[in-house]
Amino acid sequence: MTGDDLEALLGQRAPGQWELYRKSAETREVDASGAFQRWAWRREEGWAARWWEAGAPRFAAASGPDALALAVPEAARIAVAAERPPDWPSKTAALAGEPTVEPPPALFEDLSRAVAAASRGEAALAGLRLRRGRAEERIVNAAGLDVTQEQRLLDGVALCVARRPGRAREVRVPFRWNAEPEIETLARRLSDAATLPLSDRPAPFSSGQWLLDPAVGASLLGALAPLWLDDKPPRWLVREKMAGPVVGVADDASCDAAFDGEGVATRRMLLVEDGALVGRLHDLSSAKRAGGLSTGHGVRPSFRMPPLLGPRRLFFETKSPSAPAVLLSAITKGLFASALTAPPRVDLAADRYEIEFTGVSIVAGRAQGPVAGARARGRVSELLRRIAGLSTDLQFFPSPFLVGSPTVYIERVSFE
Amino acid sequence: MNWDDDSIHRWLEPLAGREGDLAEVFGETLTETCLEWRDGELREARVRREQGTSARWRRGGSEQFASVAGSDDAAVREAVRALRTSAGRDPLPIRSSRSAPAGEVEIGFPSADRAARRLSAIFARHAPRHAFTLRLLETERRVVSAGRESSSATRRLLSLEGRFTAASRAGDEERPFAFHSPMSDAALDELKTALAAAATPRDRAVPVPQGEADAILAGGSAAVLFHEILAHPLEADAGVSPLRCLPDARVAVSDLEVVDDARRLDLFGGYERDDEGTAPRPVKLVASGLVGSRLTDRAHAPASGSTGHGRRSGPAEPPLPRSSNVVVSAGSTDQEEMLRRLGNGIWIEEFLGGSVEIASGTFRLRFPRARRVRRGRFADELGAGVLAGELLPALEAIEPALGREVHACRSLGWCARAGQVVPVGGAAPDLLIRRLGVRPQL
Numbered sequence: 001m002t003g004d005d006l007e008a009l010l011g012q013r014a015p016g017q018w019e020l021y022r023k024s025a026e027t028r029e030v031d032a033s034g035a036f037q038r039w040a041w042r043r044e045e046g047w048a049a050r051w052w053e054a055g056a057p058r059f060a061a062a063s064g065p066d067a068l069a070l071a072v073p074e075a076a077r078i079a080v081a082a083e084r085p086p087d088w089p090s091k092t093a094a095l096a097g098e099p100t101v102e103p104p105p106a107l108f109e110d111l112s113r114a115v116a117a118a119s120r121g122e123a124a125l126a127g128l129r130l131r132r133g134r135a136e137e138r139i140v141n142a143a144g145l146d147v148t149q150e151q152r153l154l155d156g157v158a159l160c161v162a163r164r165p166g167r168a169r170e171v172r173v174p175f176r177w178n179a180e181p182e183i184e185t186l187a188r189r190l191s192d193a194a195t196l197p198l199s200d201r202p203a204p205f206s207s208g209q210w211l212l213d214p215a216v217g218a219s220l221l222g223a224l225a226p227l228w229l230d231d232k233p234p235r236w237l238v239r240e241k242m243a244g245p246v247v248g249v250a251d252d253a254s255c256d257a258a259f260d261g262e263g264v265a266t267r268r269m270l271l272v273e274d275g276a277l278v279g280r281l282h283d284l285s286s287a288k289r290a291g292g293l294s295t296g297h298g299v300r301p302s303f304r305m306p307p308l309l310g311p312r313r314l315f316f317e318t319k320s321p322s323a324p325a326v327l328l329s330a331i332t333k334g335l336f337a338s339a340l341t342a343p344p345r346v347d348l349a350a351d352r353y354e355i356e357f358t359g360v361s362i363v364a365g366r367a368q369g370p371v372a373g374a375r376a377r378g379r380v381s382e383l384l385r386r387i388a389g390l391s392t393d394l395q396f397f398p399s400p401f402l403v404g405s406p407t408v409y410i411e412r413v414s415f416e
Numbered sequence: 417m418n419w420d421d422d423s424i425h426r427w428l429e430p431l432a433g434r435e436g437d438l439a440e441v442f443g444e445t446l447t448e449t450c451l452e453w454r455d456g457e458l459r460e461a462r463v464r465r466e467q468g469t470s471a472r473w474r475r476g477g478s479e480q481f482a483s484v485a486g487s488d489d490a491a492v493r494e495a496v497r498a499l500r501t502s503a504g505r506d507p508l509p510i511r512s513s514r515s516a517p518a519g520e521v522e523i524g525f526p527s528a529d530r531a532a533r534r535l536s537a538i539f540a541r542h543a544p545r546h547a548f549t550l551r552l553l554e555t556e557r558r559v560v561s562a563g564r565e566s567s568s569a570t571r572r573l574l575s576l577e578g579r580f581t582a583a584s585r586a587g588d589e590e591r592p593f594a595f596h597s598p599m600s601d602a603a604l605d606e607l608k609t610a611l612a613a614a615a616t617p618r619d620r621a622v623p624v625p626q627g628e629a630d631a632i633l634a635g636g637s638a639a640v641l642f643h644e645i646l647a648h649p650l651e652a653d654a655g656v657s658p659l660r661c662l663p664d665a666r667v668a669v670s671d672l673e674v675v676d677d678a679r680r681l682d683l684f685g686g687y688e689r690d691d692e693g694t695a696p697r698p699v700k701l702v703a704s705g706l707v708g709s710r711l712t713d714r715a716h717a718p719a720s721g722s723t724g725h726g727r728r729s730g731p732a733e734p735p736l737p738r739s740s741n742v743v744v745s746a747g748s749t750d751q752e753e754m755l756r757r758l759g760n761g762i763w764i765e766e767f768l769g770g771s772v773e774i775a776s777g778t779f780r781l782r783f784p785r786a787r788r789v790r791r792g793r794f795a796d797e798l799g800a801g802v803l804a805g806e807l808l809p810a811l812e813a814i815e816p817a818l819g820r821e822v823h824a825c826r827s828l829g830w831c832a833r834a835g836q837v838v839p840v841g842g843a844a845p846d847l848l849i850r851r852l853g854v855r856p857q858l
Binding site for chain 2: 035036037038039040041042043044045046057058059060061062063064067068070071072074075077078079080081083126157161163167168169170304305306342345346347350352353354
């Protein structure tokens with residue numbers, strides 16, 4: 001069974017209404033701790049078919065074409081509800097790169113030293129998994145689409161443990177680097193996340209200003225992503241005044257891949273401009289429902305799942321950025337959130353959020369001391385409108401899609 | 417998987433020349449049918465068929481690992497070739513790929529459409545407004561290791577997760593629902609009973625009060641607590657935890673017996689062979705209140721050998737020592753007596769998830785709802801919240817009052833650690849625990 005055979009099979013079952021996806025990936029990984037090292041090499045192959053048969057959508061995935069040919073009739077056997085097929089894109093493009101994948105660099109020792117220095121010896125790197133990989137995707141469909149693209153990555157997970165007499169804290173930090181390793185930045189994140197919660201000090205204020213580290217800002221933005229995906233925005237949302245006037249939000253994955261997981265060309269989408277909601281994201285299915293065009297946000301986290309509507313590279317931006325030091329000096333009484341201590345919880349329908357974090361208390365622009373654990377909670381609508389400053393230090397984090405944030409300054413937040 | 421085990425043994429033996437060396441090939445054939453319902457309609461059906469093979473060589477503190485797609489002879493050769501090359505050995509000669517004919521890999525779920533029809537009827541009757549995702553999984557795993565007999569194991573699992581709208585006495589209410597079980601016709605009957613119970617009308621919930629509370633963990637939910645605070649810290653590769661420094665120390669009442677038992681095939685985390693081919697044996701995590709043994713794989717095993725807890729999420733990942741089914745022995749206290757002993761506190765029947773931080777021993781368990789108990793009687797319905805505490809104080813705070821009946825915990829299903837998700841299960845009697853932190857959650 002070949003790709004052409006599968007195209008013929010799908011063409012027979014669903015004339016004009018099919019899509020075939022193929023992914024070939026190779027990754028090399030080093031997993032190191034103090035006493036152990038693992039080198040891993042992986043070659044992944046994935047095939048996925050999506051088609052409309054008897055008016056209903058079907059999906060099958062497999063690790064090879066023979067297995068996919070078996071999965072297709074099995075998926076077709078189960079009766080599912082009818083749904084209109086999307087308007088399939090049609091384009092051809094071939095983008096093939098260098099097929100070799102070098103092993104990732106061995107950075108455990110360097111990062112260990114950097115963590116020890118950043119934490120003044122309180123924290124130790126317990127493990128580092130670093131992965132370098134390359135994936136080639138090909139998408140063809142019944143409308144004549146035939147695109148091939150390549151993606152490369154260098155990412156990993158670091159584990160850090162900090163100890164003081166009678167107390168310990170363990171943190172796991174995922175990261176992704178665009179090109180060169182950023183060891184000092186990662187070491188500072190690990191050190192702060194592991195050592196600040198050991199201080200035993202609760203939040204000294206019940207309200208005040210809130211300064212978010214880029215990692216915390218990105219987690220918050222990631223949790224808000226459904227605002228730009230759902231067919232119906234929440235009732236509390238006022239389009240013209242969704243956020244503070246300095247706030248902009250965009251999604252632009254054009255530096256990562258030329259096409260999305262459905263073969264639609266990637267483009268920059270402006271979602272919030274000067275605090276007003278100006279756009280939303282679409283994949284083929286949601287675009288069909290809305291009577292519009294896909295914005296190129298059909299995402300395939302894996303070949304095992306059909307493409308889903310999702311952000312690809314979502315980030316805060318502003319027309320009037322401030323330096324981080326300027327935002328810090330603007331705080332009269334507040335908290336700097338350095339790292340999260342639990343995943344952010346956001347209930348968009350109920351207009352509520354709750355974020356647990358560790359950080360530093362600040363009075364008159366000066367750090368007063370670490371805060372072991374604090375909780376900010378309130379209305380999402382108020383939180384967004386009270387964002388009064390965004391910095392210049394935009395950084396991206398995997399979460400699981402890429403989310404970018406600079407330092408974020410928010411006024412009048414309630415703490416516990 | 418029609419492997420030539422003799423050839424694989426021959427390829428692996430040179431890699432396992434020293435005491436403690438480990439060389440193996442692992443293969444998996446997986447079929448998954450995933451069905452999504454929304455409000456009485458089956459909206460999506462997905463079928464996935466995957467085969468994968470990996471080879472692993474471990475010597476001392478270093479390991480080489482190679483994984484490839486496919487589980488035929490060519491895939492095995494490719495994985496072993498990559499391993500031998502990285503080990504500085506002569507690679508195997510390349511032979512033309514001998515792909516299995518399509519019919520050979522047929523395992524599949526002939527019953528998926530039947531299960532879909534049956535479940536549609538169950539949902540229509542007990543929870544007509546819903547969003548559910550059902551996964552039917554069938555895996556066949558094969559391990560060939562240097563110096564050991566080859567082994568194969570097959571598992572069939574059913575996993576349902578989602579939300580439904582149920583009636584409460586003050587209006588409609590959205591409730592989460594999860595059910596994880598080995599696949600059988602009886603499992604669907606049990607699912608029906610569980611869903612009917614979850615959909616019963618209740619009073620409107622009031623927010624959980626924040627502070628310290630005594631709690632009864634009922635309906636098998638104590639298995640989730642012990643999965644977090646005992647099983648994870650006793651996984652052999654876990655970092656230094658508060659339990660690690662206390663071998664054989666008394667940490668709980670002598671009535672408490674907690675075992676990790678992978679042989680319980682009626683529970684979601686059961687298996688006949690682990691992913692290194694070892695037959696599992698039950699491991700006492702707490703025996704008569706004393707800290708028990710660690711859960712080991714081959715790489716972390718003492719001289720007595722692996723306990724059969726080497727598990728992996730799939731062929732692309734190396735095995736790790738992982739928990740399977742946490743089973744707590746029954747006591748002799750009935751419900752009425754439990755409530756009387758509790759006095760004032762909360763009654764929790766289900767957890768949605770949990771986490772533990774190994775280094776500090778702090779844990780959190782999320783519950784979707786609870787019931788307040790006042791003077792030994794059920795009072796208000798409480799909303800979602802978080803139960804939190806520290807490992808050793810929590811173990812010490814368990815009362816010597818364990819329920820008479822052990823209940824399977826069907827909401828406990830998938831456990832993620834180090835990026836690997838494996839099925840886990842548990843069963844426990846009702847359990848009374850004092851002074852845990854509790855707070856409401858969104």
